[in-house]
Amino acid sequence: MMSKPTNLPNIYVLPTRLNDSQRADIVSNIRSKHYTVVESPKDAIIFIGDVLGSKRALLELRFLGLNTTDATTIKAPAKGTKILKVAKLEWYAKVIVEGIDADIDDYIIYNGIYPAKSPFNNQPSNTVTPKKRSASPPTLAEKQAEERSRSESILRRAMAATHQAAPGTRHLRHKGPSQDSHPSQPFKRPKLISQQSTDSQEEAERVASNLPPLPQWVIKKQKFSCTRSTPADPPNQDFLDALFKIRLNRILISDEIGVRAYSTSIASIAAFPHKITHISQIHALPGCEGKIAALWYEFTHSEPPGRLGVLEEIEKSVYYKTLELFYNIWGAGAHSAQSFYKQGFRDLDDLVEHHWKKLTRVQQIGVKFYDEFQDKIPRDEVISIRDAIQNHARQLLPGAETAVVGGFRRGKELSADVDLLITHPRVSKSRDVEELLVPLVNLLEKEGLITHVLTIHQPSRFVATTSGDVWPKRSHHNFDGIPKVLCVWQQPDLREDEEGDSQMESLDEKGLAGKRKNPNPHRRVDILFPPPRCAGSTLTSWSGATTFERDLRKYVKEGKYWKFSSEGVTDRASGLRVPVGKEKGEFIGLTEGDENNGVEVDDNVDNRARREDGEWIGWDVEEKKMFKLLELEWREPTERCTG
DNA sequence: AGCTGGCAAACA
């Protein structure tokens, strides 16, 4: 029994990976079974195509000017909303070619809906109705977003068809000499900056000859940001700031591929040691191609310079502003931000009033301390927090050492949070370090320094050790992460008691007399507990900016077929741990020379060699061992600012 | 032209 053809809505066959005649065959075959196949994507509900996954499907629709979002990302798709479905070509093979009766729903890989018109218009009355807002912004913002992506896709096709020569998007705005694109032609990526004409080529050479020499990593197109120096204050900071904003926008709309692409470009430009004055310099950089070149051209040739059309769109959009607001809640990502927006919420008050019980525990904390978490932490406060934690840690584990990592270690004046490592120089203290986590958290909570525990990561404990081995053998399967706690911190209230009297009177709400409100801001603090053998790997893995760390892992994978992580290095082929120097020795933090000379680490912390800021020099020693093992030139943390 | 993109743990 065949399914009834009339059951299916209009079908459009996606041209993806099909040539014209293949596609025409498919269309006529489907029609021969009395299904309706339309030639305009706008008229279709079902799309059939050789498409791999939902992400790809979304983009294929976008190329056709259908700007949908994944319906499965929405909590309660309103009844009656138009849902575009993309089905695998396999459905065609089964049902049309083989004549097997199969439900098309089993072949759907993507359900797309248009971004909510206005959440207030199509919400049924049983859902919460947040307080009324000005009616215009959402629809307007949506329209802008949709219109932009539509015009972009038209623009792309126009460029592909006409081989536009002029650099920069402004010149590309008008369509080429009326050669309209062929609808069924597979999409071809346009050359944004194309070959120059003869006279401008001479011009280019003239300018190029006056440019500073390109650094080696550029000439060799070295793609790994961990093999080059990336300072915190790059010469092209202004252009980078623009790219950061575009990347944030890509994060907010969950365009993960775009995010990565911009991250590599950013890392490349951030490492370039000269002010970019010519577009050829962009093209020379690994990870930078036509798109970035076009942006740079627009950025430098705009009036006044430094403007980008895309950014001005983004910055005036209520939609993106709102997503950004929600995204900045600790514990909420892009997905949650979009979800909040779709439900009609527009600010934190909306969430508090209408969505509080639906927020996760950590999101509630994130909302509660929203403003305080946005505030940056000055270096002296970071050091003060470090000292407090270190002192408490040493009460429980004498001889413990700490190191501040993250942005602080890269030299930033202001930090978003505090990332702190705690270990012990004695390898025999491995267990004690890992088991310090819970007691230390308890102690700091008791002291009122940790006000909230966000999450506590306690990797699967030691398998009951039969041997007297210092650390247990773990296969790379249960080779778990470093124990850590992510928490909220508040510096103690050091005010004198007399000042308290006036405060007391205003604080009669809960009858908590005697407890003055601590005026110090709440801070995000992460404490990690690497066992001594992981000191170098954890330090390395928590000191670089994100792209530096990503490239480091890739570099190690490609160069050594090893796996690098904060827990150490493993050989991907054998699954065995690659030892860092003499890890079975009694002490870490000693140079080879020290060990040869029989030097030991003094149990008295006051006798240990320290850097100016009070950190034990053993940390750096361990990190250098790690770089050496990975055959990487060691770089100052301040040169790992890949953004 | 098509495929791939860093990674693992915790929570809901």
Next chain:
DNA sequence: TGTTTG
């Protein structure tokens, strides 16, 4: 399981 975090 998907989402978020470092």
Next chain:
DNA sequence: ACAGCT
């Protein structure tokens, strides 16, 4: 929808 690799 961006770039590198095969």
